[in-house]
Amino acid sequence: MSEPKLPTVNKNVSKDGRLDIQNPHLTDMDEDVLYHIALSNKTHDLKDMFGDVKFVCFGGSPNRMRAFAEYLVPELKIKIPAGQTLCNIAHGSDRYVLYKVGPVISVSHGMGIPSLSIIFHEIVKLVHHAGCRDVVFFRLGTSGGLGLEPGSVVITDEAVDGLLRPYMDLVILGKVVQHSSQLDPGLQQELLSLANLQKDNYQTLVGKTMCTLDFYEGQARLDGAFCDYTQKDKMAFLNQAYNHGIRNIEMESLCFAAYCHRAGIRGAVICVTLLDRLKGDQITTPHSVMEQWQTRPQKLVVAYIKQKLGIQ
Template sequence: MAQYPLFRHPSDNEPEESRGKWKDGPVELKNPHIQKMDEDVLYHLALSNKSHDLKEMFHDVKFVCFGGSPTRMQKFVAFMAKELQFKIPAGMTLQNISHGSDRYVLYKVGPVLSVSHGMGIPSLSIVFHEVLKLLHHAGCTDVKMFRLGTSGGLALDPGTVVISEAAVDGLLRPYMEIATLGMILQHPAFLDKELNEELHAIADDLGFTSVIGKTMCTYDFYEGQARLDGAFCDFNEEDKMSFLKRIHDRGIKNIEMESLCFAAMAYRARVKSAVLCCTIIDRLKGDQITASHETLEEWQERPQKIISRYIQKQLGMIK
């Protein structure tokens, strides 16, 4: 069988001391074709740099918060409106800016964007491309990006917030592979260490249990995460436990489905980013999520509260 050539992204060849060097300033696109286009349609956000004044609408954005569920991100932006003391005119509500599309939601309150990304790497990849282009066309500077979500933990009490120090794939490789023009390109998935440490300290201040560690990102929810309760399963309980214990011994704290893409794309754009996921189950003890709806809601709010406190600090609202 013919082998496709394998390439690493050029940034993966950078010396170790240069990694994690994030760029402040304007959000840049590594695509020269964009500047030659008469119109750049952000199709899945129902926006365009020709039909909308993106600079007027978004120039002040400093923080972009992603989450899987549209409802969760709608609740998050309402929460941020209160936290930032953002006054909504009487009789009005925060509107989904991307209401012309049924793929994602996009809300804005002050310098904060709240974006849903759906489930899994393909869905996140699409909206990440378009949000980056939106930020570029709007002339945004010094932007930070966050993924807020849930995950399965390993030897952690449910409710623990995992702050990802690195994202790896199902083979524990710290890069995302993309098939491009018949080749496999590997994009490293690094996250900002200093930002992680700031968020970890905030979690402690808020009284939340949190850890910094590696996150394994898989391409599906069942077999890729060693679950026994999917429609298909080619392994047994002993195989599953052996695998989970092995990856735990390799520093994996949690498992989810988006961190690898999020980290890789943010690193390519050199935008400072962080991934905070609350664990809702200890996978070493079971596969099915049994916590009550009320408990799950409280756990899911923990990453949001950490990011809210961080944003308030950055804006000088609190010390």
Template structure:
């Protein structure tokens, strides 16, 4: 059995004080100092080929989500909400040279797709955190905007995550590094979660709550679905598991929050996860709402994040 290492360190006391004092994004890899150039391969960017401080140095908010189309839509939406010049037609995909991710910059806001699942968002986060570091960004807030399956709550409810938990409802992320299992903390920024909930009170058109989010490694069996190509459990076992999850404080399920929380926590980044629920898993496994209803649901986290960003920037509504 591989040894288990608990990696709860965020940084040394001195590093934490430095982060608080100057707000720069710090990384935890001494080997990067030995590189003559850092190539951010999946972004099609690099420290020698691009002037990263000039391109990204003013970024204060990074919003990430699974779908490239959804993140382009968010970029256009936040452009309008911030009242920036132009109609948004000049917003281009900075990562157009690669087919892995899409990235759009709108004033101080960066909108990036991360694909689906832990491996995809993990790769994106490694390069994003390095990008913010190389660009000398300060006081950056990261927010994952997504969709999820709800547990015991109405479809369309927006869940602000306080802690990301695994399939055993533990607030941790396990990763195999070399021949060791490394366990990392998945607590998100609590004050940010409270601030987002406060912003939701200005939007009365949909319910918003704070709760635990369960992160799984797949969409079907790992989430207790009965409608996949494979299923090794009964209907009764499924509902027993979901009821246990609800009792443990879990209010929604998705596939990215644990590694997102763990990496942001280790790098001292202020981060939040805000997902809308597309169904109540205690009532079924398949998403049955019309395209129009789902589109409106998916706009809800965007509305909440836009409200928060505008308040932080002092933009009048």
């Protein structure tokens, strides 16, 4: 297979920071229905609802993203009117949840590349229709670590696939199209600097992330329903990945990075590790501890948002 042709110039962001979608077919449509979040540019005033959005935070679990939205309220000093509460704006659909807290969207993306791809398309169109400017995207999640103490936080500098390639293959009209999975290095360093300032009692580092299409065999686990390789085979592959600079494994970063790069959006992937895959396959940490660990990427992103908004 030939090497991918990687774009070097963003053509989708205008000089004033607005995201201009390069899909000519959208302009010919009377209505653009964002089906999976139950919104439309005809039935909803998207500019009024979302025009002030500066940050979009994606995470797999609906409950986690609601909890993140609730965490944002006091952190951003948002006042919710008496008698009201946070609302899942996508309540007309049962696929995803979407909350808005001031200039921040908190949205779930489900598990795996296909689920994330769907919501990413619709959030990009939402940002476009709303006329948002200079929006930054984040994926906040969990992962399996490689050679790291569980609870460590990895800021992805490059997402790779199961073949350790830094781009995503997408089959379109019967042909394989390759998209670079480069992420914004400046944003990574800003996040790492904030992590260093917080002096947490856990490690935060920048490293490569392997994104797979499967939780079991695709991640070299021995405990799935099927397994046609040995412990020795598993360890050889995981050590190869570690020597390649990979520090964690999950199932969405490749698509997230490729789509951010394709759209010209500054994006970052920040995941906490729930175990060291060089030492085992199954997660045995108590649920209460994991819940605490899962807030670590959130706290880092909130620190970034507060800094950009000038909130002490």
